[in-house]
Amino acid sequence: MKSLNALLLGENYATAIGISVKRSRLLILIASSILVGGVTAFCGPIAFVGLAVPHLVRIIIPTTNHKTLIPAVFLGGGVLLLLCDIIAQLPGSTQILPLNAVTSMIGAPVVIWLVIKNRKVNI
Amino acid sequence: MGPNGCGKSTLIRTLAGLQQPIEGTIPKKDERTVAVVLTDRIQSPHMTVSELIVFGRYPYLGWDLKLSEKDKAIVNECIDVVRVRHLIDKKINELSDGQMQMVMIARALAQDTPVLLLDEPTAHLDLNNRLEIMNLLRKLAREKNKAILLATHELDLALQTADSVWLANGNSIKKGAPKISFSMDHSTKCSSLKVMI
Numbered sequence: 001m002k003s004l005n006a007l008l009l010g011e012n013y014a015t016a017i018g019i020s021v022k023r024s025r026l027l028i029l030i031a032s033s034i035l036v037g038g039v040t041a042f043c044g045p046i047a048f049v050g051l052a053v054p055h056l057v058r059i060i061i062p063t064t065n066h067k068t069l070i071p072a073v074f075l076g077g078g079v080l081l082l083l084c085d086i087i088a089q090l091p092g093s094t095q096i097l098p099l100n101a102v103t104s105m106i107g108a109p110v111v112i113w114l115v116i117k118n119r120k121v122n123i
Numbered sequence: 124m125g126p127n128g129c130g131k132s133t134l135i136r137t138l139a140g141l142q143q144p145i146e147g148t149i150p151k152k153d154e155r156t157v158a159v160v161l162t163d164r165i166q167s168p169h170m171t172v173s174e175l176i177v178f179g180r181y182p183y184l185g186w187d188l189k190l191s192e193k194d195k196a197i198v199n200e201c202i203d204v205v206r207v208r209h210l211i212d213k214k215i216n217e218l219s220d221g222q223m224q225m226v227m228i229a230r231a232l233a234q235d236t237p238v239l240l241l242d243e244p245t246a247h248l249d250l251n252n253r254l255e256i257m258n259l260l261r262k263l264a265r266e267k268n269k270a271i272l273l274a275t276h277e278l279d280l281a282l283q284t285a286d287s288v289w290l291a292n293g294n295s296i297k298k299g300a301p302k303i304s305f306s307m308d309h310s311t312k313c314s315s316l317k318v319m320i
Contacts, residue, residue, distance in 0.1 A: 005178075009167070013159075017178060
């Protein structure tokens with residue numbers, strides 16, 4: 001968490017406050033790989049959730065502190081997927097939609113919004 | 124001081140441990156010895172001023188990032204010394220360049236190091252802000268007993284505030300009290316312009 005927060009300042013400042021950027025990047029990569037690998041092995045591939053939820057949580061909780069953001073993302077991801085699952089198996093309906101279709105409906109607009117937002121910054 | 128490309132920023136970055144020296148060695152130091160203010164912009168729009176200043180305490184915090192009473196007291200003192208209390212709840216993208224520079228100095232101060240390095244702290248600022256920052260730095264050197272090394276292009280402000288000035292130009296460096304360094308000949312040679320002092 002310390003490294004994730006410090007990296008918000010950029011590599012130079014992170015190094016200046018005692019963070020080893022190379023080591024932190026490697027640890028973040030390993031941790032992300034284990035989390036993604038583990039979840040995919042248990043639940044199968046579910047599109048867009050990992051990409052959209054952190055950005056949605058940041059909009060709801062306007063902080064940069066990962067001490068708050070990480071638990072909020074865990075909770076937000078769970079809540080969103082439960083909501084998607086309720087929509088997919090809509091009570092009273094005999095049809096069951098694929099979960100991926102529902103998550104994509106929420107995730108795709110977020111990703112498009114991110115692309116547009118980043119393009120604006122680059123100009 | 125010196126013209127663009129003479130190595131001022133390189134020296135600051137090397138002393139801060141952000142890059143390796145091309146030649147020779149620099150005595151080992153860490154983030155509790157040297158704090159640095161660079162020209163880099165912070166690209167994190169959601170961050171508040173208080174969150175940014177707290178980063179100065181990171182070298183002293185554990186993995187849980189819990190601030191002790193001492194940490195809080197130091198952060199509060201830095202906010203008051205730099206006089207940015209009215210800004211602490213603002214987002215950093217709402218600040219002017221001058222305010223941002225003050226906040227970055229407060230962050231570096233919160234690191235509580237004996238040495239403070241600054242790379243062009245007055246760049247892009249108007250005269251009021253330049254004066255305010257240079258006076259603040261002088262006050263810090265005097266009252267807080269900090270060793271402050273800064274790279275700048277401000278001839279006039281350096282003459283007023285610095286105890287010692289190094290004039291660099293490629294391979295030559297001239298060191299001395301401001302008046303000695305700023306002999307007309309040497310200043311003219313360094314800036315490639317006619318300088319009148």
